Amino acid sequence: MEEIKMRRSVRNYLDNAVEEEKIIQLLESGRLAPSGSNTQPWRFIVVKSKESKEKLAEVSNQQKWMVSAPVFIVCVADIRSRIKEEVAIEVDENSAEEEVKQIIRDTSIAITQMMLEAVNLGLATCWVAWFTQKEIRPILHIPADKYVVGILTLGYAAENPAARPRKPLEEIVRYERW
Amino acid sequence: MEEIKMRRSVRNYLDNAVEEEKIIQLLESGRLAPSGSNTQPWRFIVVKSKESKEKLAEVSNQQKWMVSAPVFIVCVADIRSRIKEEVAIEVDENSAEEEVKQIIRDTSIAITQMMLEAVNLGLATCWVAWFTQKEIRPILHIPADKYVVGILTLGYAAENPAARPRKPLEEIVRYERW
Numbered sequence: 418m419e420e421i422k423m424r425r426s427v428r429n430y431l432d433n434a435v436e437e438e439k440i441i442q443l444l445e446s447g448r449l450a451p452s453g454s455n456t457q458p459w460r461f462i463v464v465k466s467k468e469s470k471e472k473l474a475e476v477s478n479q480q481k482w483m484v485s486a487p488v489f490i491v492c493v494a495d496i497r498s499r500i501k502e503e504v505a506i507e508v509d510e511n512s513a514e515e516e517v518k519q520i521i522r523d524t525s526i527a528i529t530q531m532m533l534e535a536v537n538l539g540l541a542t543c544w545v546a547w548f549t550q551k552e553i554r555p556i557l558h559i560p561a562d563k564y565v566v567g568i569l570t571l572g573y574a575a576e577n578p579a580a581r582p583r584k585p586l587e588e589i590v591r592y593e594r595w
Numbered sequence: 596m597e598e599i600k601m602r603r604s605v606r607n608y609l610d611n612a613v614e615e616e617k618i619i620q621l622l623e624s625g626r627l628a629p630s631g632s633n634t635q636p637w638r639f640i641v642v643k644s645k646e647s648k649e650k651l652a653e654v655s656n657q658q659k660w661m662v663s664a665p666v667f668i669v670c671v672a673d674i675r676s677r678i679k680e681e682v683a684i685e686v687d688e689n690s691a692e693e694e695v696k697q698i699i700r701d702t703s704i705a706i707t708q709m710m711l712e713a714v715n716l717g718l719a720t721c722w723v724a725w726f727t728q729k730e731i732r733p734i735l736h737i738p739a740d741k742y743v744v745g746i747l748t749l750g751y752a753a754e755n756p757a758a759r760p761r762k763p764l765e766e767i768v769r770y771e772r773w
Contacts, residue, residue: 418715421624421708444768446599448761450707453724457762462769469771493773513691521696522724522744525703529628530599533711537596546631546700559773566700583626584635590622591640593647595671595737 420536425580427541430485430572439538440488443571446534447492452523458498459527462491462557469556473568476552477545486543486570491557492528494520494564507561509550517564524566531569541574598714603758605719608663608750617716618666621749624712625670630701636676637705640669640735647734651746654730655723664721664748669735670706672698672742685739687728695742702744709747719752 444461452458464470465488473491474483483489496508499516508517528544535542545568553565622639630636642648643666651669652661661667674686677694686695706722713720723746731743 418620418624418712421627421712424627424629426629441764442596444764446596448764448767449599449602451602451604451710451722455759455761457767460767460769462771462773464771466771510693510696511691513689515688518688518696518699519724522699522703525700526707529704529707530711532629533708534596534599544629546697557772563773581633583633586619586622586626589626589635589638591638593640593642593644594735595640595741 420533424533424536425541425578426543427574427576427578428482428543429574429576430487430541430570431575433487433573435488435540435572439540442538443490443531443534447527447531450523450527450530452526453519456498456523458494458496458520459524460493460495460563462493464489464491464557472556473553476556477548477568480545480547483545483568483570485575486572488571490531490569490571491565492524492567492569493559494524494566496520496562496564508564520564521566528567528569535571539573540571543570545570598711602711602714603719603756604721605752605754605756606660606721607752607754608665608719608748609753611665611751613666613718613750617718620716621668621709621712625705625709628701628705628708630704631697634676634701636672636674636698637702638671638673638741640671642667642669642735650734651731654734655726655746658723658725661723661746661748663753664750666749668709668747668749669743670702670745670747671737672702672744674698674740674742686742698742699744706745706747713749717751718749721748723748
């Protein structure tokens with residue numbers, strides 16, 4: 418609960434690099450996530466190159482603040498974890514297949530575990546998803562049968578934003594039926 | 596990390612009821628989740644009635660073990676958090692709209708936070724998603740513009756399953772590009 422309460426979306430980072438062992442522990446917390454039929458669709462690309470970070474920020478609606486994060490973890494869902502036939506598949510924001518929903522769900526579990534583990538490690542993140550598959554995939558040579566669920570910017574926080582408001586429990590909880 | 600490592604999908608529960616204050620703290624951990632543009636699409640239905648639990652287990656491919664859990668938290672994603680126009684919308688496994696992917700993603704964040712908080716509270720869960728929208732929604736009178744992302748069975752564990760295998764980091768992590 419401590420990590421959940423403390424977590425903020427941080428959009429300004431210190432110059433300090435992130436220790437390799439912390440990056441590994443973070444990836445490990447994603448690796449251990451549960452998934453439907455244990456299919457583990459998540460793939461993570463660790464990006465530190467300034468050039469790639471700038472391109473990724475550019476296609477994320479020019480969110481230039483992103484580049485201040487020393488590390489991006491680009492979180493990709495692989496449809497091949499569920500569709501084994503060797504047929505061409507392209508997935509994007511308008512795909513109708515149930516499998517696309519399943520891999521987005523399961524990859525979101527892994528990203529959430531990393532996001533919370535980052536707090537535990539004294540690090541900060543922001544989950545960015547304001548981009549299109551068409552624009553983001555070519556930057557990192559990601560094939561068309563993979564879906565980028567989010568970029569987790571990662572680093573030491575240079576800001577401490579206040580908690581954003583949430584709907585009260587009464588608005589989101591019902592008992593026994595809708 | 597402790598909660599992440601300790602978490603198991605538990606399919607056999609003790610008869611003990613779950614304390615009300617623990618259920619509230621669990622819902623609270625879901626309520627605090629981040630979401631795209633802070634849209635908070637998650638809605639939770641707390642179900643304890645034996646009759647409803649039996650029906651929900653029935654449409655979940657007859658997973659009779661589910662009924663041993665004293666509480667189900669039925670986790671629903673509301674498309675109205677993103678589509679404000681008062682037009683009829685029906686969502687299901689084959690919906691193509693990007694908004695359906697977004698609300699599944701964001702509700703999965705909230706469910707993951709509850710799943711991990713349950714471990715912190717000494718409780719166990721299993722995230723069940725083996726049902727169809729068409730069969731599950733009528734049981735709890737859930738309207739057709741909501742998407743049931745999962746049922747979290749909740750209770751005190753009557754089993755302690757071994758950790759299931761995961762792909763090694765080398766298989767799921769890449770550096771700088773795909």
